[in-house]
Amino acid sequence: MVSNLSIGATRKKKLKVRKKLREPRFCFKTMSDVDVLDDGYKWRKYGQKVVKDTQHPRSYYRCTQGDCRVKKRIERLAEDPRMVITTYEGRHAHSPSHHEEESQASSKLNLFWQ
DNA sequence: CGAATTTGACCTGCGC
DNA sequence: GCGCAGGTCAAATTCG
Numbered sequence: 001m002v003s004n005l006s007i008g009a010t011r012k013k014k015l016k017v018r019k020k021l022r023e024p025r026f027c028f029k030t031m032s033d034v035d036v037l038d039d040g041y042k043w044r045k046y047g048q049k050v051v052k053d054t055q056h057p058r059s060y061y062r063c064t065q066g067d068c069r070v071k072k073r074i075e076r077l078a079e080d081p082r083m084v085i086t087t088y089e090g091r092h093a094h095s096p097s098h099h100e101e102e103s104q105a106s107s108k109l110n111l112f113w114q
Numbered sequence: 115c116g117a118a119t120t121t122g123a124c125c126t127g128c129g130c
Numbered sequence: 131g132c133g134c135a136g137g138t139c140a141a142a143t144t145c146g
Contacts, residue, residue, distance in 0.1 A: 045119060
Protein backbone atom coordinates (compact mmCIF):
# COMPACT_ATOMS: atom_id res chain seq x y z
CA MET A 1 0.00 0.00 0.00
CA VAL A 2 2.68 2.46 0.90
CA SER A 3 4.25 1.68 -2.41
CA ASN A 4 1.09 2.75 -4.09
CA LEU A 5 1.15 6.12 -2.35
CA SER A 6 4.76 6.60 -3.26
CA ILE A 7 4.09 5.91 -6.88
CA GLY A 8 0.95 8.02 -6.90
CA ALA A 9 2.75 11.00 -5.36
CA THR A 10 5.54 10.80 -7.87
CA ARG A 11 3.14 10.64 -10.76
CA LYS A 12 0.96 13.43 -9.40
CA LYS A 13 3.95 15.74 -9.33
CA LYS A 14 4.45 15.38 -13.06
CA LEU A 15 0.77 15.74 -13.89
CA LYS A 16 0.86 19.03 -12.03
CA VAL A 17 3.40 20.32 -14.51
CA ARG A 18 0.95 19.69 -17.30
CA LYS A 19 0.77 22.67 -19.64
CA LYS A 20 -2.35 23.93 -21.31
CA LEU A 21 -0.42 25.25 -24.28
CA ARG A 22 -1.45 23.07 -27.19
CA GLU A 23 0.96 23.12 -30.10
CA PRO A 24 -0.34 22.61 -33.63
CA ARG A 25 -0.40 19.01 -34.80
CA PHE A 26 0.62 18.03 -38.32
CA CYS A 27 -0.87 14.80 -39.63
CA PHE A 28 0.87 13.02 -42.49
CA LYS A 29 -0.34 9.91 -44.23
CA THR A 30 2.50 7.65 -45.24
CA MET A 31 2.61 4.35 -47.09
CA SER A 32 5.20 2.11 -45.52
CA ASP A 33 5.54 -1.41 -44.20
CA VAL A 34 7.68 -0.23 -41.28
CA ASP A 35 6.40 1.57 -38.22
CA VAL A 36 9.26 4.03 -37.85
CA LEU A 37 10.19 6.10 -40.87
CA ASP A 38 13.66 7.58 -40.63
CA ASP A 39 12.99 11.20 -41.40
CA GLY A 40 16.37 12.31 -40.10
CA TYR A 41 15.47 12.43 -36.42
CA LYS A 42 15.93 9.98 -33.57
CA TRP A 43 12.75 8.66 -31.97
CA ARG A 44 12.31 6.80 -28.69
CA LYS A 45 9.16 4.79 -28.13
CA TYR A 46 7.50 5.67 -24.84
CA GLY A 47 4.10 3.99 -25.06
CA GLN A 48 1.72 1.81 -26.97
CA LYS A 49 -2.06 1.67 -26.72
CA VAL A 50 -4.88 0.13 -28.70
CA VAL A 51 -7.54 2.40 -30.14
CA LYS A 52 -11.10 1.30 -30.67
CA ASP A 53 -11.50 3.05 -33.98
CA THR A 54 -8.78 0.82 -35.35
CA GLN A 55 -8.06 -2.81 -34.69
CA HIS A 56 -4.34 -2.11 -34.53
CA PRO A 57 -2.22 -0.72 -31.69
CA ARG A 58 -1.03 2.89 -31.79
CA SER A 59 2.65 3.68 -31.12
CA TYR A 60 3.89 6.82 -29.35
CA TYR A 61 7.36 8.16 -30.05
CA ARG A 62 9.32 11.11 -28.65
CA CYS A 63 12.13 12.94 -30.38
CA THR A 64 15.41 12.56 -28.51
CA GLN A 65 18.08 15.05 -29.51
CA GLY A 66 19.91 18.05 -28.17
CA ASP A 67 17.01 20.48 -27.93
CA CYS A 68 14.36 18.50 -29.71
CA ARG A 69 11.33 17.66 -27.59
CA VAL A 70 8.89 16.95 -30.40
CA LYS A 71 6.36 14.17 -30.07
CA LYS A 72 5.43 11.77 -32.86
CA ARG A 73 2.31 9.57 -32.96
CA ILE A 74 2.10 6.60 -35.32
CA GLU A 75 -1.22 4.96 -36.08
CA ARG A 76 -2.01 2.16 -38.49
CA LEU A 77 -5.11 2.19 -40.67
CA ALA A 78 -7.54 -0.68 -40.24
CA GLU A 79 -8.67 -0.67 -43.83
CA ASP A 80 -5.11 -0.33 -45.11
CA PRO A 81 -2.64 -2.10 -42.79
CA ARG A 82 0.23 -0.97 -45.03
CA MET A 83 -0.82 2.68 -44.67
CA VAL A 84 0.44 4.52 -41.58
CA ILE A 85 -0.61 7.90 -40.23
CA THR A 86 2.29 9.84 -38.73
CA THR A 87 1.30 12.78 -36.57
CA TYR A 88 4.00 15.25 -35.51
CA GLU A 89 3.28 17.34 -32.45
CA GLY A 90 5.44 20.38 -31.77
CA ARG A 91 8.21 21.92 -33.82
CA HIS A 92 11.81 20.78 -34.29
CA ALA A 93 14.43 23.10 -32.84
CA HIS A 94 17.24 21.88 -35.08
CA SER A 95 17.80 20.86 -38.64
CA PRO A 96 17.28 17.27 -39.65
CA SER A 97 20.20 15.19 -40.83
CA HIS A 98 20.05 14.14 -44.42
CA HIS A 99 20.48 10.41 -44.68
CA GLU A 100 20.53 8.07 -47.59
CA GLU A 101 17.57 6.24 -46.17
CA GLU A 102 15.69 9.49 -46.12
CA SER A 103 16.04 9.62 -49.84
CA GLN A 104 14.52 6.18 -50.01
CA ALA A 105 11.70 7.14 -47.65
CA SER A 106 11.13 10.24 -49.75
CA SER A 107 10.24 7.91 -52.55
CA LYS A 108 7.40 6.52 -50.47
CA LEU A 109 6.33 9.92 -49.13
CA ASN A 110 5.68 10.71 -52.76
CA LEU A 111 2.04 9.84 -52.10
CA PHE A 112 -0.68 12.00 -50.61
CA TRP A 113 0.14 14.32 -47.71
CA GLN A 114 -2.57 15.99 -45.79
C1' DC B 115 28.36 0.14 -19.52
C1' DG B 116 24.92 2.97 -21.55
C1' DA B 117 21.03 3.55 -24.00
C1' DA B 118 16.77 2.04 -25.80
C1' DT B 119 12.81 -0.70 -25.46
C1' DT B 120 8.60 -3.00 -23.35
C1' DT B 121 4.58 -3.53 -20.32
C1' DG B 122 1.36 -2.11 -16.77
C1' DA B 123 -0.96 1.03 -14.05
C1' DC B 124 -2.68 5.50 -13.13
C1' DC B 125 -4.60 10.04 -14.26
C1' DT B 126 -7.16 13.57 -16.87
C1' DG B 127 -10.64 15.43 -19.97
C1' DC B 128 -14.92 15.26 -22.33
C1' DG B 129 -19.68 13.76 -23.48
C1' DC B 130 -24.33 12.83 -22.39
C1' DG C 131 -22.59 13.29 -11.91
C1' DC C 132 -20.67 9.32 -13.88
C1' DG C 133 -18.36 6.57 -17.25
C1' DC C 134 -15.24 5.86 -21.01
C1' DA C 135 -11.21 6.62 -23.75
C1' DG C 136 -6.95 8.18 -24.44
C1' DG C 137 -2.37 9.59 -22.94
C1' DT C 138 1.76 9.51 -20.08
C1' DC C 139 5.18 7.91 -16.81
C1' DA C 140 7.93 4.52 -14.13
C1' DA C 141 10.47 0.49 -13.68
C1' DA C 142 12.68 -3.56 -15.42
C1' DT C 143 14.98 -5.86 -19.02
C1' DT C 144 17.74 -6.38 -23.07
C1' DC C 145 21.02 -5.31 -26.94
C1' DG C 146 25.34 -3.57 -29.21
